[in-house]
Amino acid sequence: MPAIQSPETAEIHPDVALVDRAKKGDTAAFEQLVRQYERQIFRVAQHITQNREDAEDITQDAFLKAYEKLEQFQGNSKFSTWLVRIAVNESLMRLRRRKTSKTVSMDQDVQTEDGAIPRDFAEWRPNPEQIYGQNELGDILRKTIQGLPPGFRTVFTLRDVENLSTEETAEALGLSVPAVKSRLLRARLQLRERLSRYFKQKDSSKQNSFAQINGGARP
Amino acid sequence: MNCTDFLKQLTDYFDGRVEPSLMKEVQTHLAECHHCEVVLDTTRQTISIYREHEIYEFPPELEHRLHDAIMAKCRGAR
Numbered sequence: 047m048p049a050i051q052s053p054e055t056a057e058i059h060p061d062v063a064l065v066d067r068a069k070k071g072d073t074a075a076f077e078q079l080v081r082q083y084e085r086q087i088f089r090v091a092q093h094i095t096q097n098r099e100d101a102e103d104i105t106q107d108a109f110l111k112a113y114e115k116l117e118q119f120q121g122n123s124k125f126s127t128w129l130v131r132i133a134v135n136e137s138l139m140r141l142r143r144r145k146t147s148k149t150v151s152m153d154q155d156v157q158t159e160d161g162a163i164p165r166d167f168a169e170w171r172p173n174p175e176q177i178y179g180q181n182e183l184g185d186i187l188r189k190t191i192q193g194l195p196p197g198f199r200t201v202f203t204l205r206d207v208e209n210l211s212t213e214e215t216a217e218a219l220g221l222s223v224p225a226v227k228s229r230l231l232r233a234r235l236q237l238r239e240r241l242s243r244y245f246k247q248k249d250s251s252k253q254n255s256f257a258q259i260n261g262g263a264r265p
Numbered sequence: 266m267n268c269t270d271f272l273k274q275l276t277d278y279f280d281g282r283v284e285p286s287l288m289k290e291v292q293t294h295l296a297e298c299h300h301c302e303v304v305l306d307t308t309r310q311t312i313s314i315y316r317e318h319e320i321y322e323f324p325p326e327l328e329h330r331l332h333d334a335i336m337a338k339c340r341g342a343r
Contacts, residue, residue: 073340080335085323088331092321102327106335113339162272167300170307175314187320206312212280227276235272238304238311245310 061125093203094137108133131218166242174245190240198233266290
């Protein structure tokens with residue numbers, strides 16, 4: 047597959063020099079890369095596995111693997127994208143090993159059209175995140191993303207939480223751009239549908255029961 | 266353009282990548298279809314809520330512990 051270059055990779059990324067130094071055995075340069083990306087890698091792993099201990103292990107293993115395979119990194123993509131790809135693979139492998147998880151590949155969960163069709167058309171209240179306290183909002187957001195199939199969760203995390211481009215997300219997941227776009231659409235729509243339960247305007251429930259009320263009452 | 270066609274354009278719409286030839290149809294549909302307008306608006310909010318809230322804590326003690334563990338493993342691998 048040809049490497050897809052996004053416009054920003056045309057300039058030389060500051061990581062290139064750090065990677066070169068690290069390849070020559072400069073541990074301080076590698077440590078700088080670790081410092082830059084440990085938080086992101088931990089966040090990606092935790093989003094995919096939904097488990098903090100697993101995310102800690104995966105972060106360590108991903109950096110170790112990157113360190114051991116640094117020679118193989120040719121610089122066709124950003125170092126961070128390469129690193130994310132390692133972490134995603136480690137995370138999916140970890141999920142597969144969990145007895146409870148049956149659906150773990152990037153290809154499963156996506157065969158049906160489920161979740162592609164919006165059902166809730168209620169408007170949300172203004173500043174919906176201010177309806178709830180920080181802790182409660184955190185619980186809602188965690189619970190909601192946890193309910194997504196891993197394949198969708200992973201695409202949404204890379205594209206929308208970590209702000210990778212569609213091309214970088216495709217590269218990190220070994221998927222085509224159209225496949226990323228299709229999963230992303232469904233992930234976003236499913237999350238939207240679930241969040242709507244918490245954020246929609248109270249009037250909309252009235253709207254739903256409008257017919258019921260009017261059906262029963264005569265003026 | 267119907268609602269299904271609009272949904273197919275939603276990802277490109279957020280990325281500002283809708284084909285210029287389709288853009289007018291997208292805008293016309295949005296102006297006429299309240300459901301799609303709501304879906305667009307609430308999907309946009311879904312993305313921004315997740316982007317703006319760090320939902321998993323990464324306290325300094327975890328950062329230090331993790332950082333030290335990573336570097337210990339890497340140094341051990343030499």
